[in-house]
Amino acid sequence: VTLIGRDAQRMAEMNRLRENRAALPGLALPSAIAISGDIHAVADADLVILAVPAQATREMLPGLQGRVGIGIPVVLTAKGFEQQTALRLSEVVSEFLPQASLAVLSGPSFASDVGRGLPTAVTLASRKLPIAERIARMLAHPAFRLYASDDMIGVEMGGALKNVLAIACGIVEGRGLGASARAALITRGFAELQRFAVAHGARSETLHGLSGLGDLILTCSSPQSRNFAFGMALGAGRSPMGGKLSEGRFTAQAVVEMASGKAIEMPICAAVAAIIDGEMSVDQAIEALMTRPLRPEAG
Amino acid sequence: VTLIGRDAQRMAEMNRLRENRAALPGLALPSAIAISGDIHAVADADLVILAVPAQATREMLPGLQGRVGIGIPVVLTAKGFEQQTALRLSEVVSEFLPQASLAVLSGPSFASDVGRGLPTAVTLASRKLPIAERIARMLAHPAFRLYASDDMIGVEMGGALKNVLAIACGIVEGRGLGASARAALITRGFAELQRFAVAHGARSETLHGLSGLGDLILTCSSPQSRNFAFGMALGAGRSPMGGKLSEGRFTAQAVVEMASGKAIEMPICAAVAAIIDGEMSVDQAIEALMTRPLRPEAG
Numbered sequence: 001v002t003l004i005g006r007d008a009q010r011m012a013e014m015n016r017l018r019e020n021r022a023a024l025p026g027l028a029l030p031s032a033i034a035i036s037g038d039i040h041a042v043a044d045a046d047l048v049i050l051a052v053p054a055q056a057t058r059e060m061l062p063g064l065q066g067r068v069g070i071g072i073p074v075v076l077t078a079k080g081f082e083q084q085t086a087l088r089l090s091e092v093v094s095e096f097l098p099q100a101s102l103a104v105l106s107g108p109s110f111a112s113d114v115g116r117g118l119p120t121a122v123t124l125a126s127r128k129l130p131i132a133e134r135i136a137r138m139l140a141h142p143a144f145r146l147y148a149s150d151d152m153i154g155v156e157m158g159g160a161l162k163n164v165l166a167i168a169c170g171i172v173e174g175r176g177l178g179a180s181a182r183a184a185l186i187t188r189g190f191a192e193l194q195r196f197a198v199a200h201g202a203r204s205e206t207l208h209g210l211s212g213l214g215d216l217i218l219t220c221s222s223p224q225s226r227n228f229a230f231g232m233a234l235g236a237g238r239s240p241m242g243g244k245l246s247e248g249r250f251t252a253q254a255v256v257e258m259a260s261g262k263a264i265e266m267p268i269c270a271a272v273a274a275i276i277d278g279e280m281s282v283d284q285a286i287e288a289l290m291t292r293p294l295r296p297e298a299g
Numbered sequence: 300v301t302l303i304g305r306d307a308q309r310m311a312e313m314n315r316l317r318e319n320r321a322a323l324p325g326l327a328l329p330s331a332i333a334i335s336g337d338i339h340a341v342a343d344a345d346l347v348i349l350a351v352p353a354q355a356t357r358e359m360l361p362g363l364q365g366r367v368g369i370g371i372p373v374v375l376t377a378k379g380f381e382q383q384t385a386l387r388l389s390e391v392v393s394e395f396l397p398q399a400s401l402a403v404l405s406g407p408s409f410a411s412d413v414g415r416g417l418p419t420a421v422t423l424a425s426r427k428l429p430i431a432e433r434i435a436r437m438l439a440h441p442a443f444r445l446y447a448s449d450d451m452i453g454v455e456m457g458g459a460l461k462n463v464l465a466i467a468c469g470i471v472e473g474r475g476l477g478a479s480a481r482a483a484l485i486t487r488g489f490a491e492l493q494r495f496a497v498a499h500g501a502r503s504e505t506l507h508g509l510s511g512l513g514d515l516i517l518t519c520s521s522p523q524s525r526n527f528a529f530g531m532a533l534g535a536g537r538s539p540m541g542g543k544l545s546e547g548r549f550t551a552q553a554v555v556e557m558a559s560g561k562a563i564e565m566p567i568c569a570a571v572a573a574i575i576d577g578e579m580s581v582d583q584a585i586e587a588l589m590t591r592p593l594r595p596e597a598g
Contacts (some may be wrong), residue, residue: 108482118477119589145589178417179521183407187513210486213512218482221520290418290444 001033002045006052006060008037027115039063047073047138049105050093054080054247057089061096073135074100075124079159080251086258088156101126103135104152106159106211108218109144110225117143123211125149147210154206157197162216163227163248164255164269165189169220170231171275171282174238185289186220189268196255196269199262234275235282252276300332301344305351305359307336326414338362346372346437348404349392353379353546356388360395372434373399374423378458379550385557387455400425402434403451405458405510407517408443409524416442422510424448446509453505456496461515462526462547463554463568464488468519469530470574470581473537484588485519488567495554495568498561533574534581551575 005011014020015035018028029035039060042048048068052060057078068074074097076089085092090102107122114120120143126132129150136146149155168189172182193216194207206212219225223232230246233239240246252273259266271289274280280288304310313319314334317327328334338359341347347367351359356377367373373396375388384391389401406421413419419442425431428449435445448454467488471481492515493506505511518524522531529545532538539545551572558565570588573579579587 108479108486110477110479113477113479116477118475119480119483120477121480121483176417178409178412178415178419179517179523180407180409180412181418181420183513183517184418184420184509186516187407187507187509190512191507208486208490210483213489214482214486217485217516217520218478221516222478224478286418 002036002041003029003033004036004039004041006037006039011035011037024111024115027112040067043067045072047075047135048100049075049077051077054078054089055083055250058082058092061093065096068097068100070099071101073103073126073131073138075103075105075135075139077105078247079106079156079163080247081160081254081258083250083254086254088153088160090152090156101131101135102152103132104155104159105139105146106155106215108210108214110218110222112224114144119143119145121145121147121210121214123147123149123155123206123209125152125155125206125211127152149206149209149211151203151206153200154197154202155211157200157202158193158207158212159215160247160251161193161196161255161269162212162219163246164252164272165193165216165248166219166225166227167231167234167246167248167252167272167276168268170223170225170228170233171235171272172231172286173228174232174235175282175286177286182220185268186216189220190216192266192268195264196259196266199264200258231272237282248272249276301335301340302328302332303335303338303340305336305338310334310336323410323414326411339366342366344371346374346434347399348374348376350376353377353388354382354549357381357391360392364395367396367399369398370400372402372425372430372437374402374404374434374438376404377546378405378455378462379546380459380553380557382549382553385553387452387459389451389455400430400434401451402431403454403458404438404445405454405514407509407513409517409521411523413443418442418444420444420446420509420513422446422448422454422505422508424451424454424505424510426451448505448508448510450502450505452499453496453501454510456499456501457492457506457511458514459546459550460492460495460554460568461511461518462545463551463571464492464515464547465518465524465526466530466533466545466547466551466571466575467567469522469524469527469532470534470571471530471585472527473531473534474581474585475534476585481519484567485515488519489515491565491567494563495558495565498563499557530571536581547571548575 103126109120124136124146132148136148223229227246227248230240255269256273271285402425408419423435423445431447435447522528526545526547529539555572570584
């Protein structure tokens with residue numbers, strides 16, 4: 001296994017310390033992992049895991065072109081739509097790597113939990129189930145279980161939307177509104193996620209699975225989630241730190257535009273987008289969400 | 300509003316302190332609330348909220364017989380099945396109060412959040428929607444929103460099952476398995492809850508609402524939940540404190556029996572019941588849950 005990073009200096013330091021001090025402090029990187037700052041190393045890979053932020057994906061793809069062989073699995077782990085194009089990330093990647101076996105890995109899995117060997121279960125989706133099953137077997141570990149799926153759209157939609165909803169939950173938390181309000185918001189948010197994703201071709205059972213509901217629950221309830229932490233800062237009126245790593249921040253606007261094209265009601269995502277764009281204050285948004293007319297729940 | 304308790308001495312103390320020091324310390328009870336230890340006071344009520352533990356419900360019902368008038372709303376807030384009979388609580392209550400307008404209130408609402416006036420949203424279900432809507436209007440407050448429903452079975456099933464799943468999540472937390480494992484467990488648990496509840500007449504959209512998914516998420520993620528705390532103690536190998544207040548403890552066995560009668564697969568609830576009955580150790584149960592064969596997620 002070779003860990004390749006874009007910043008050669010940082011990778012050299014990581015190799016010297018044998019630790020990713022910024023992201024996973026205190027966790028020794030196994031000696032079997034080679035560390036490199038050179039993208040050329042990808043040419044030998046039997047499988048490539050792409051773990052760069054959603055909005056940085058396109059710019060690093062030219063470096064992979066011609067280096068990833070035919071049928072080599074390329075597994076995406078970032079979540080969100082590309083801000084400029086509203087494309088799913090797998091659509092962006094397949095423009096550059098049409099010969100690869102694209103897959104998406106998603107599910108409730110904090111890096112620190114996985115790194116410490118705690119039990120984790122995720123979804124691995126590709127367009128064809130046999131390919132997903134083969135990749136799942138390549139990555140499987142007793143403490144890291146992968147469920148194969150052929151609903152790549154469902155997995156990507158769930159992953160993108162949950163980041164926006166995590167910002168909303170962080171806002172509610174940062175504003176001190178309590179765990180009960182947050183649970184209600186996750187429930188309404190899941191309905192919103194489903195409406196949007198099914199209208200865009202996702203399967204409902206995927207959204208009910210680990211990559212949908214599972215990841216939504218995890219991301220919406222812990223400051224370990226960058227999107228939740230970003231929302232918390234907004235809710236508390238602080239200037240958000242590390243906002244560049246909040247993928248939901250960039251996804252919110254794309255989601256709202258895509259939803260309006262299909263007339264899908266997305267009040268929570270719309271409120272998040274309006275806050276990020278400075279069109280609405282946090283209090284106005286909360287007021288708008290809390291005073292929506294009482295309707296039967298199915299709506 | 301009159302708060303009636305079974306323990307006259309405790310109610311007198313609560314009246315002196317104007318505070319429920321055991322359950323809601325630090326929250327002053329509004330002066331408009333009368334406090335009584337005398338069940339006769341119920342005879343004047345326009346609406347009765349029954350807030351005793353599930354397993355204590357039957358024994359206090361004779362005291363209400365003949366005191367609750369025709370069509371008076373009686374709102375149940377306990378969750379679970381009666382252990383001896385596997386009846387839903389509304390079934391137990393209607394044996395004694397057939398003339399009342401029975402309703403069930405359920406949803407993500409920690410007493411401390413509601414007491415502090417934080418925004419909360421819950422489901423209020425009765426057999427007829429107009430009755431549910433009337434009761435919802437009687438109890439509504441800007442910070443306490445009630446969504447009316449006519450799916451009383453769905454609300455009761457969701458409330459009962461989530462308490463058992465909260466014990467499972469507490470066990471995972473107490474064992475130190477991390478937030479990712481817990482999120483995966485909630486996801487699989489929600490599938491289990493749906494299978495069971497739909498097979499017993501609940502509507503899927505109710506289970507997706509505040510009283511189902513919403514309450515499940517809240518109860519499964521905070522030690523404020525008595526069932527979660529009970530599970531945490533089990534997972535940590537401590538002797539559980541206050542186990543009598545864990546309604547899921549008594550519901551687990553009933554759920555497993557009801558499920559086996561209809562051949563519904565309930566691995567998580569079965570593991571909780573086996574641990575409580577001492578038939579399986581916590582580690583055996585976790586091992587069994589984690590090594591279940593990898594199946595497509597829809598299963």
